[in-house]
Structure formats: structure tokens, C-alpha cells
Amino acid sequence: MQICFTTESLRQALNGERHKGNTIAVVPTMGNLHAGHIKLVHTANELADITVATIFVNPMQFGRNEDLDKYPRTPDADINKLTQAGCDYLFTPPVSEIYPDGLDRHTVVTVPGISERYCGASRPGHFDGVATVVSKLFNLVQPDHAVFGLKDYQQFQVIRKMTLDLRFPITLTGVATEREPSGLAMSSRNGYLSSDEKITAAQLYRTLQDTAKNVAATGNHFRQLESDAVRQLQKEGLRPDYFSICDAHTLEPADDDTHRHPGQKLVILAAAYIGNTRLIDNLELTLTA
Structure with a gap:
């Protein structure tokens, strides 16, 4: 090289x-x-x-x-x-x-x-x-x-x-994102985290997964699901910066008032702090009927 x-x-x-x-x-x-x-x-x-x-x-x-x-x-x-x-x-x-x-x-x-x-x-x-x-x-x-x-x-x-x-x-x-066995997204900033903090940090991805499942199960209640996710992150010891369900292309917030379109692509974007360390993650999903 x-x-x-x-x-x-x-x-x-x-x-x-x-x-x-x-x-x-x-x-x-x-x-x-x-x-x-x-x-x-x-x-x-x-x-x-x-x-x-x-x-x-x-x-x-x-x-x-x-x-x-x-x-x-x-x-x-x-x-x-x-x-x-x-x-x-x-x-x-x-x-x-x-x-x-x-x-x-x-x-x-x-x-x-x-x-x-x-x-x-x-x-x-x-x-x-x-x-x-x-x-x-x-x-x-x-x-x-x-x-x-x-x-x-x-x-x-x-x-x-x-x-x-x-x-x-x-x-x-x-x-696609490479992840630790816990699900934590690999990041240079993970080096700032202690072993215990890494366990807590993995809750960010788990919350993304849970929210994606809830989108599939409950329909267009995006703002409520976002609020629920923020509370869950706080309960797990993270300090959320944002948690948003968006259009995967424009990144505009997904609209509760629109009809579900099978095949529509969304992305859930999230950022949260553990101490002074800021971590980001996301999860793409495709809507079904």
C-alpha cells in the first residue's frame, strides 16, 4: 500500500x-x-x-x-x-x-x-x-x-x-452497519465506553428493533411510538438526543395522517448519550399492507 x-x-x-x-x-x-x-x-x-x-x-x-x-x-x-x-x-x-x-x-x-x-x-x-x-x-x-x-x-x-x-x-x-455481538453499532466512539456502558449502549439498537416491530403491528402511530421509545431509552439509562421515524429517502418525519403504502421505505434515526459519549444508530424498514 x-x-x-x-x-x-x-x-x-x-x-x-x-x-x-x-x-x-x-x-x-x-x-x-x-x-x-x-x-x-x-x-x-x-x-x-x-x-x-x-x-x-x-x-x-x-x-x-x-x-x-x-x-x-x-x-x-x-x-x-x-x-x-x-x-x-x-x-x-x-x-x-x-x-x-x-x-x-x-x-x-x-x-x-x-x-x-x-x-x-x-x-x-x-x-x-x-x-x-x-x-x-x-x-x-x-x-x-x-x-x-x-x-x-x-x-x-x-x-x-x-x-x-x-x-x-x-x-x-x-x-450495512457492522455490529458487536450485543447489537451495538461499531463506532470509533465506542472506545470511550466502559464495559458496563457498552451493555447499556446496546439498548439503543434494541429499542430501534422494538419500535420497528411496533410500526408493523400498530400502524401509523409514529409520534406515539417515538415518545414510547424515548421513555424506554431513559429508563435504560441513556439520554436521548432524538428518536424519529422518517421517510428513508427525504428524512422527513413519517406522517401519521397518510395511508400506509406497501413497500414504502422508512428509517428510524436515533441518537443518545451515555455520559459525555454521543452514539447514533438507525434501522431501515419497509411497510407492509
């Missing part, structure tokens, strides 16, 4: 691959890689001739009171995992390479509407940071494919809309 630290070295290497006629897939990450990330790399290997992983802890998507400084960084372990997974290139630039004039003077990409609810409301500016850095990575790598995990479901939909709106000639692929 070749490691590139600058945009110039990355572009030079990838221009050579394109000259050979190779297709390229990119897997953007912030490092501290786990099995979920490696699954993305394996998917990219299947989609294209060349896989480029990126590791960049993007300061633009962190708020002032968030965990940028203590976000886990494990470069040596990440390099070993990517090498074993068959990744061809790693792009891991310093902040000065991505934002040479600083954050305050950098162009910002904003995706209106879909980025404003849920994590967008709880973390103002977060998705501007995501859209900005991903659009920059798309421009630098110029991939044929881009692979993202669906644990960050809203993020995937924001990037999907940005890709369509800006006419990036890139095929996006979302990969």
Missing part, C-alpha cells in the same frame, strides 16, 4: 492508475479503524480496480465543545489493517494540506434541507464540514465509486444529495 500525505503525490499516483485504465473507489474515514471500516474497503475492492482509503480527522465537522482533540487516532494500527485488507493507497494529509488558509477562510459546501434536522440540529455546522471535506476528497481522488457506512445514515443521504446536485460522476454505495 502506498501512503500519500500531499495532494500532489496523491494526484500523481492516481493519474498513473487512470493512464493504465484502472477504475478507482474511495473510502473516506477519520481513522481508528474497526471491522466496519474494513468491510467498506472490501466492498471497494469488489467495485473497482484500485481502492483509496482516506484518513483525515476533519476539524470543520466538530463543534467547539466536541471531542476533536481527544478523538482516537491509531495510525500504525490503521495502516496495518488497510494493508491486510488489500487497500492500494492511503491518503492521510495534515490539516494544513486540506485547509491551507485555515477554516475561517475556506469555501464551505452546504446541503440545505436534509442536513438541518437530527444530527444537523444537534451539531450546528457539522454537515457543512462533512459536505465540504467530502467534496474536496471527491475532487482530489476523482473516483468512479465512493463507499460509506450506513451507520451514519443521515450523512450518507447528505452526501448523496450533494453528489447529485454538484453532478459528481461518482456511484455511491452504502454498506
Whole structure:
């Protein structure tokens, strides 16, 4: 695996691959890689001739009171995992390479509407940071494919809309969430949790599963089911940020007043705190008659 630290070295290497006629897939990450990330790399290997992983802890998507400084960084372990997974290139630039004039003077990409609810409301500016850095990575790598995990479901939909709106000639692929045996979604932030807290955290996914079953059983009582889920999370020792049953494509709240349409796709989005650690998860479901 070749490691590139600058945009110039990355572009030079990838221009050579394109000259050979190779297709390229990119897997953007912030490092501290786990099995979920490696699954993305394996998917990219299947989609294209060349896989480029990126590791960049993007300061633009962190708020002032968030965990940028203590976000886990494990470069040596990440390099070993990517090498074993068959990744061809790693792009891991310093902040000065991505934002040479600083954050305050950098162009910002904003995706209106879909980025404003849920994590967008709880973390103002977060998705501007995501859209900005991903659009920059798309421009630098110029991939044929881009692979993202669906644990960050809203993020995937924001990037999907940005890709369509800006006419990036890139095929996006979302990969299902990898989970611990308990059901807890794999996340770099799980490292902040104690063993007991991980047991509690697994209740987030169980509550998503219970709510999905209740949607199937009770019909269009979405707001009541959301309230019930929030109470259940609080009872289990979590501090809910949001819990919402939404249209899977637009992320608009599912409407209690509309008729059920067999085949309609919904997603339940949830975020909750355990202590100071914020975890997100989701569950897709398809309505039946």
C-alpha cells in the first residue's frame, strides 16, 4: 500500500492508475479503524480496480465543545489493517494540506434541507464540514465509486444529495452497519465506553428493533411510538438526543395522517448519550399492507 500525505503525490499516483485504465473507489474515514471500516474497503475492492482509503480527522465537522482533540487516532494500527485488507493507497494529509488558509477562510459546501434536522440540529455546522471535506476528497481522488457506512445514515443521504446536485460522476454505495455481538453499532466512539456502558449502549439498537416491530403491528402511530421509545431509552439509562421515524429517502418525519403504502421505505434515526459519549444508530424498514 502506498501512503500519500500531499495532494500532489496523491494526484500523481492516481493519474498513473487512470493512464493504465484502472477504475478507482474511495473510502473516506477519520481513522481508528474497526471491522466496519474494513468491510467498506472490501466492498471497494469488489467495485473497482484500485481502492483509496482516506484518513483525515476533519476539524470543520466538530463543534467547539466536541471531542476533536481527544478523538482516537491509531495510525500504525490503521495502516496495518488497510494493508491486510488489500487497500492500494492511503491518503492521510495534515490539516494544513486540506485547509491551507485555515477554516475561517475556506469555501464551505452546504446541503440545505436534509442536513438541518437530527444530527444537523444537534451539531450546528457539522454537515457543512462533512459536505465540504467530502467534496474536496471527491475532487482530489476523482473516483468512479465512493463507499460509506450506513451507520451514519443521515450523512450518507447528505452526501448523496450533494453528489447529485454538484453532478459528481461518482456511484455511491452504502454498506450495512457492522455490529458487536450485543447489537451495538461499531463506532470509533465506542472506545470511550466502559464495559458496563457498552451493555447499556446496546439498548439503543434494541429499542430501534422494538419500535420497528411496533410500526408493523400498530400502524401509523409514529409520534406515539417515538415518545414510547424515548421513555424506554431513559429508563435504560441513556439520554436521548432524538428518536424519529422518517421517510428513508427525504428524512422527513413519517406522517401519521397518510395511508400506509406497501413497500414504502422508512428509517428510524436515533441518537443518545451515555455520559459525555454521543452514539447514533438507525434501522431501515419497509411497510407492509
